Amino acid sequence: MHSIAxxxxxxxxxxxxxxxxxxxxxxCELFPWDSPAERVLSIKPKGFILSGAPHSVYEPSAPYIPExxxxxxxxxxxxxxxxxxxxxxxxxxxxxxxxxxxGFAQIERLMPNALLPFDYQQVWMSHGDRIEELPHGFVxxxxxxxxxxxxxxDLSRAYYGVQFHPEVHHTQGGQEILRRFIxxxxxxxxxxxxxxxxxxxxxxxxxxxDFTDGKSPHVLVAVSGGVDSTVAAALTSKAVGDELVAVxxxxxxxxxxxxxQVEEALGKHLGVKIIVRDASHQFLQxxxxxxxxxxxxxIIGALFIQIFEEEAKKLGNPPYLVQGTIYPDVVESSAPxxxxxxxxxxxxxxxGLPAEMRFKLIEPLRYLFKDxxxxxGEALGLPSALVWRxxxxxxxxxxxxxxxxxxxxxxxxxxxxAIFMEELHKANLASLSFEKDALxxxxxxxxxxxxxxxxxxxxxxRTYQEVVAxxxxxxxxxxxxxxxxxxxxxxxxxxxxxxxxxxGVNRVVYDITSKPPATIEWE
Numbered sequence: 001m002h003s004i005a006x007x008x009x010x011x012x013x014x015x016x017x018x019x020x021x022x023x024x025x026x027x028c029e030l031f032p033w034d035s036p037a038e039r040v041l042s043i044k045p046k047g048f049i050l051s052g053a054p055h056s057v058y059e060p061s062a063p064y065i066p067e068x069x070x071x072x073x074x075x076x077x078x079x080x081x082x083x084x085x086x087x088x089x090x091x092x093x094x095x096x097x098x099x100x101x102x103g104f105a106q107i108e109r110l111m112p113n114a115l116l117p118f119d120y121q122q123v124w125m126s127h128g129d130r131i132e133e134l135p136h137g138f139v140x141x142x143x144x145x146x147x148x149x150x151x152x153x154d155l156s157r158a159y160y161g162v163q164f165h166p167e168v169h170h171t172q173g174g175q176e177i178l179r180r181f182i183x184x185x186x187x188x189x190x191x192x193x194x195x196x197x198x199x200x201x202x203x204x205x206x207x208x209x210d211f212t213d214g215k216s217p218h219v220l221v222a223v224s225g226g227v228d229s230t231v232a233a234a235l236t237s238k239a240v241g242d243e244l245v246a247v248x249x250x251x252x253x254x255x256x257x258x259x260x261q262v263e264e265a266l267g268k269h270l271g272v273k274i275i276v277r278d279a280s281h282q283f284l285q286x287x288x289x290x291x292x293x294x295x296x297x298x299i300i301g302a303l304f305i306q307i308f309e310e311e312a313k314k315l316g317n318p319p320y321l322v323q324g325t326i327y328p329d330v331v332e333s334s335a336p337x338x339x340x341x342x343x344x345x346x347x348x349x350x351x352g353l354p355a356e357m358r359f360k361l362i363e364p365l366r367y368l369f370k371d372x373x374x375x376x377g378e379a380l381g382l383p384s385a386l387v388w389r390x391x392x393x394x395x396x397x398x399x400x401x402x403x404x405x406x407x408x409x410x411x412x413x414x415x416x417x418a419i420f421m422e423e424l425h426k427a428n429l430a431s432l433s434f435e436k437d438a439l440x441x442x443x444x445x446x447x448x449x450x451x452x453x454x455x456x457x458x459x460x461x462r463t464y465q466e467v468v469a470x471x472x473x474x475x476x477x478x479x480x481x482x483x484x485x486x487x488x489x490x491x492x493x494x495x496x497x498x499x500x501x502x503x504g505v506n507r508v509v510y511d512i513t514s515k516p517p518a519t520i521e522w523e
Contacts, residue, residue: 001196002188004028005045007035009053009063009081012516015327015479016167017049017079017178019369024179025190029367037068047075047158047186050082052165056096056129057081057088065089075158077115077181080127083152083161090135090159097146101125101163104170107142107150114184115160115177116142116151122172123150123164130163158185168480194379197372198235201364205239208362209320218243219362220312221322222304223274225262226392228324228365230270231377235364236322237272238380245273245318247311249304252280253396253410256418269383279307287398287405291451293523296405300395309358321359325366326373328478370478390430390444391478399523403451408504409466415502416468417447423494424472429486442484445472448511448522456506458499465506468498473520481515 004021008014008030021028031040033050048069055062065085069076078086084094105125109116123144131149134140138159142151153160160181166174182188209218221233223246237244250259259276267274286299312318365373370391377387398405401413424430429441448469456463470491475481495508511518 001027001191002046002186003043004047004049004182004186004188005040005043006030006049007033007040007051007065007069007082009033009051009055011052011054011079011081013165013167014051017051018327018367019371019479020167020175020178021049021182022192022369022372023175024182025192026182026188027192033063033066037066041068041072045072045074046188047077047181048072049181050076050078050085052080052082052126055081057084057094073157075181075185076160077178077185078159078161079167080163080165083163084127084129084131086159086161087131087133087135087138087152090138090154092131092135092138093133094129095132097128097130100128101144101146102127105144105146105150105164107144107147107164109142109151110140113141113153113155115153115162115180117173117176117180122170123162123166123174124168124170125164127163131161160185194372194375197368197376198238198379201235201376202239205236205362205364208360209240209243211243213319215316215318216243217245217273217315217318219245219320219322220308220315220318220359221246221272222308222324223248223262223270224324224392224394225258225386225389226324227370227377227387227389228326228373228391230324230382230386231373231380232322232324232363232365233270233272234377234380234382236362237270244322245275245315246270247275247277247308249307250276250278250280251283251300251396251398252407253283253300253398253405255392255397256414269386275311277307277311279303282307283398284405284407289404291403293399293402296398296523297395300398304394305359312359317358319360320362322362322364325363327365327367327369371476390442390446393521399521400446401449402522403449409449412466412502412504413447413449413468416449416498416505419497419501420445420447420470420494423490423497427487427490429472429484429490441474442472442486443475443478443481444520445470445484447471454507456499458506463506465504467507467509468502468505469509469511469522470494471511471520471522473515475515475520478520481520483512483514486510 006017018028018030029043088094105123107123109119130147137154138152140149141153144150147163151162166177219240223229223233233246286303290296374387393399397413401409450467453464453466472484473481474484498508
C-alpha cells in the first residue's frame with residue numbers, strides 16, 4: 001500500500017495533517033522528525049510532508065530536515081516551519097517577519113501549478129518568520145499581504161512549501177491542496193478505506209498474538225460501552241474469535257442507567273463472553289479526598305489495571321489486553337512514540353499505566369481518528385446506537401465532577417446530566433451526524449459539576465448551593481472543536497429544569513469556549 005510519511009516537528013496541528021491525508025484515503029504515519037531513517041522508510045512512502053513547529057530555523061540546534069529525505073528524491077511538501085526548513089537548507093534565506101501573520105489571510109496564486117487550486121483563496125497563517133530569498137531552482141507560487149513568498153515550489157524536483165496551514169478547516173480548499181499533493185504530485189491511488197483498515201488491523205492483531213503457548217483465552221478486552229472500546233473489541237473478535245473475553249468494570253463513575261445499557265448492548269451485539277465487575281466501592285474509596293485531575297486519572301488508570309489483573313488471574317492469566325486507545329488520546333498524553341508535542345493531559349489508558357503492568361497491550365485503534373473509528377464500526381456491522389454514541393471519558397464522571405468525588409456529588413451530576421441529555425434528544429440536538437449543520441446538533445454534550453457554591457434565592461429563601469456547567473461542542477475529529485450554538489430557549493429550559501429538579505444546585509452556566517484554547521473535557 002502506498003503511503004505518505006509525515007515528520008512531526010512539534011506542531012499541535014501535526015495530527016490534523018495525518019487526519020487530512022487519511023481523509024484523502026491515503027495511508028500515512030506520523031513520525032518524530034528525528035526518527036531513524038529505516039523506521040520512516042519502512043512504510044515505503046511515496047512522499048513526505050513536513051509539519052510546522054514552534055521554532056525558528058536560525059535558532060541554535062533548531063530541528064532540520066534529515067538528509068535521507070533529500071536522498072530519496074521523493075516529493076516533499078513543507079508546511080509553515082517545514083517550508084522555512086526547505087528554504088534554509090537548500091540555500092534560501094529566512095528571517096523574522098516585519099509583521100507576524102496569525103489568523104486569516106488572503107493569498108494570490110502567481111502562476112498555475114500542480115498544488116494550488118485557486119487564483120485567490122483564504123488561508124490560515126500562524127508564523128513569525130518568513131522567507132526573504134528563494135533557494136536555487138524554486139519559484140514563487142503565491143503571495144499574501146505580509147508574505148511575499150506564501151507558497152513556493154521547485155517543480156522539477158517536486159519540492160513544495162506553503163507558509164499557511166492547509167490542514168486546518170479555516171484554509172479554503174486546504175483539503176484539495178493536500179489531495180493534489182498526494183494523488184497528483186506523489187501519484188498515490190486512494191486505497192485507505194474502512195475495509196482496508198479492518199483487514200490491516202486483523203492481520204496486525206493476529207501477528208501480535210502468540211497462540212502457541214497453550215493458554216486459553218489469550219486476550220482480555222476492556223469495554224466501556226463507548227465506540228472506541230466497542231470497535232476495538234469487535235476488531236479483536238474478528239482476529240482471535242473465542243480467544244477473546246470482554247471485561248466491563250462498573251467504576252461507580254458511570255452515567256445514569258449506563259451499566260444496564262452497556263451490558264445489554266455488548267452482550268447482544270459483540271458475540272463474545274462478557275464479565276461484569278462491580279468495583280464502584282473500590283474506585284470511590286481510592287478517590288476519597290482527591291481533587292487533582294491528573295491524580296484522579298493516575299489512580300483510575302492504576303486501579304483499572306489492578307482489576308483486570310485480578311480478572312485475568314481467574315481466567316488463567318491471558319497475556320494480552322486490548323484497549324480502545326485512539327490517536328487523540330496518544331497525542332494529548334504525549335505518549336513516548338509521539339513526544340514532540342506538549343503533554344496536555346494524561347489519558348488513563350495511555351499515560352496512567354503502571355510500569356509493572358503484566359499485560360502485553362493490543363491497541364488496534366491507536367493511530368485512528370474518531371471519524372475513522374466510527375466508519376470502521378459501521379463496516380463491521382455494529383448498530384448505529386453504538387457507533388454514533390457520544391464520547392465518554394475513560395475516567396468517567398470523575399473528571400466531570402471537579403473537586404472531590406463523593407457519592408452525593410456524583411448523584412447531583414448524574415441527575416443534571418440526564419436532564420441535559422433528555423432535552424437534547426427531545427429537541428433533536430444530540431445527533432452526531434457530521435452531515436448536519438453545526439447549529440443543528442452536537443458532537444459531544446455533558447454536564448460538569450463545579451467545586452464552588454454561589455448565593456441564590458428560592459422560595460424567598462437564601463440558598464448557597466453548587467453550580468453546574470453545560471458543555472456542548474461540534475467537531476468532526478475531536479482534535480479541534482467549536483462550542484455548539486444551542487438555542488437560547490433550549491438552554492433556558494434546561495437550566496430551569498436543573499435548578500428545580502436537582503437538589504443542591506442553584507446556578508447553571510454554559511461553556512462557550514472552543515478547542516483550542518480549551519480542551520473538550522474540563523479535566
